[in-house]
Amino acid sequence: MLLQRIQLQHFRNYQELSLEFTASLNLFVGENAQGKSNLLEGIYLAALGRSYRTTNDQDLIQWGAPFARVRAEAEGEAAGCRIEILLPREGAKEIRVGGQPLRRHSDLLGTMNAVIFSPDDLQLVKGAPALRRRFLDIELAQVSPAYRHHFARYHRVLRQRNNLLKAVNIGSAGRDALVEWDEQLIADGSRIIAKRARAVRRLAGWSREMQRRISGGREELDLVYRPFFARPGEAPGSEWEDPEAVAQRFREALAAVRREEVVRATTLVGPQRDDIAFMVGEIDLRYFGSQGQQRTAVLATKLAELEFVREETGEYPVLLLDDVMSELDDERKARFLETVTGRINTFITTTGLESFTREILEQAAVYRIRAGTVVPEKV
Numbered sequence: 001m002l003l004q005r006i007q008l009q010h011f012r013n014y015q016e017l018s019l020e021f022t023a024s025l026n027l028f029v030g031e032n033a034q035g036k037s038n039l040l041e042g043i044y045l046a047a048l049g050r051s052y053r054t055t056n057d058q059d060l061i062q063w064g065a066p067f068a069r070v071r072a073e074a075e076g077e078a079a080g081c082r083i084e085i086l087l088p089r090e091g092a093k094e095i096r097v098g099g100q101p102l103r104r105h106s107d108l109l110g111t112m113n114a115v116i117f118s119p120d121d122l123q124l125v126k127g128a129p130a131l132r133r134r135f136l137d138i139e140l141a142q143v144s145p146a147y148r149h150h151f152a153r154y155h156r157v158l159r160q161r162n163n164l165l166k167a168v169n170i171g172s173a174g175r176d177a178l179v180e181w182d183e184q185l186i187a188d189g190s191r192i193i194a195k196r197a198r199a200v201r202r203l204a205g206w207s208r209e210m211q212r213r214i215s216g217g218r219e220e221l222d223l224v225y226r227p228f229f230a231r232p233g234e235a236p237g238s239e240w241e242d243p244e245a246v247a248q249r250f251r252e253a254l255a256a257v258r259r260e261e262v263v264r265a266t267t268l269v270g271p272q273r274d275d276i277a278f279m280v281g282e283i284d285l286r287y288f289g290s291q292g293q294q295r296t297a298v299l300a301t302k303l304a305e306l307e308f309v310r311e312e313t314g315e316y317p318v319l320l321l322d323d324v325m326s327e328l329d330d331e332r333k334a335r336f337l338e339t340v341t342g343r344i345n346t347f348i349t350t351t352g353l354e355s356f357t358r359e360i361l362e363q364a365a366v367y368r369i370r371a372g373t374v375v376p377e378k379v
């Protein structure tokens with residue numbers, strides 16, 4: 001996927017911006033607080049319909065402006081796409097693809113795939129399980145319409161089932177009413193888990209290779225999916241990728257917590273309790289990894305994500321790197337850039353060019369960012 005053009009209107013600190021890209025590797029250089037991350041955020045918004053930095057779309061509208069608009073044009077292997085996102089101060093977000101408004105915003109996913117790597121992602125290894133689930137969900141939602149469908153329906157059913165559990169808890173509904181929701185929950189939940197299990201297995205293969213490459217052969221990384229029903233020490237098996245087999249485990253787990261669920265008035269089992277472990281040998285990096293190991297593991301996983309998307313969709317997503325180059329030592333940085341340049345359409349923000357080699361700079365297009373203006377620069 002090649003992003004060819006981006007236009008921002010009243011977006012963050014950009015009044016009006018129109019940029020065309022021709023190079024595969026693009027560097028956005030500028031001092032702090034000039035709009036580097038905002039520009040990446042605009043690209044990300046066009047790809048996913050939401051920000052990676054805020055859940056509140058209103059934050060994206062330039063202060064005092066009545067709306068924000070982002071347009072993007074990208075060229076894929078098979079076809080090009082034109083995306084437009086309008087965020088009004090009053091009223092609902094509008095998303096158009098090829099000029100046609102989308103009824104369901106989630107249908108945007110898959111139009112232009114993007115992978116972001118920002119300092120917040122360093123939490124992927126050591127942060128809460130919810131972050132790791134979100135990583136998988138965003139990943140799978142981009143490549144699989146079926147996943148989006150099951151995911152949306154699962155969460156709808158989960159909410160309704162939780163409401164019902166509250167009603168049963170206070171005695172305003174009978175337990176029998178739960179049965180019908182249970183099978184719905186199991187049906188969609190099992191498909192989510194089976195898809196996650198397969199995705200993590202695929203990712204694990206790639207990330208092992210990437211970790212080896214970036215660490216200079218010193219570390220073997222293993223990503224291990226931990227679905228909610230996994231027993232301590234239970235290794236992932238191929239049956240985890242089979243929705244029927246998973247449904248059986250789900251059903252058993254649900255039966256075992258039935259009584260407690262009513263007391264606690266909430267659903268206690270399901271994919272909303274899944275996790276992934278990042279292991280090097282017997283060491284769980286979440287608890288025992290050094291900062292450098294954790295950082296390399298995140299990087300390896302992000303690189304694995306690129307390969308996964310390519311495998312599933314036939315092409316690499318656009319890669320957005322927000323200020324993460326400064327976090328790596330020179331050797332790891334060089335190996336990392338070698339891995340992506342020339343193959344993957346990449347956008348990197350940085351406060352200075354001195355950490356990039358001549359070789360890299362020769363291949364890159366450099367843009368100087370100052371107070372919401374962007375000027376191409378000769379290096």
Ligand SMILES: Nc1ncnc2c1ncn2[C@@H]1O[C@H](COP(=O)(O)OP(=O)(O)OP(=O)(O)O)[C@@H](O)[C@H]1O
Nearest residue numbers: 012013032033034035036037038059060061062063
């Ligand atoms: N809705 C908004 N309207 C106008 N300006 C905004 C809005 N949201 C953020 N800004 C401003 O945009 C400026 C640039 O932010 P951005 O995060 O892009 O900086 P940056 O160039 O990435 O800096 P750093 O190197 O520190 O990461 C900030 O000063 C911020 O206050």
Ligand SMILES: [Mg+2]
Nearest residue numbers: 036037038323
């Ligand atoms: Mg920034």
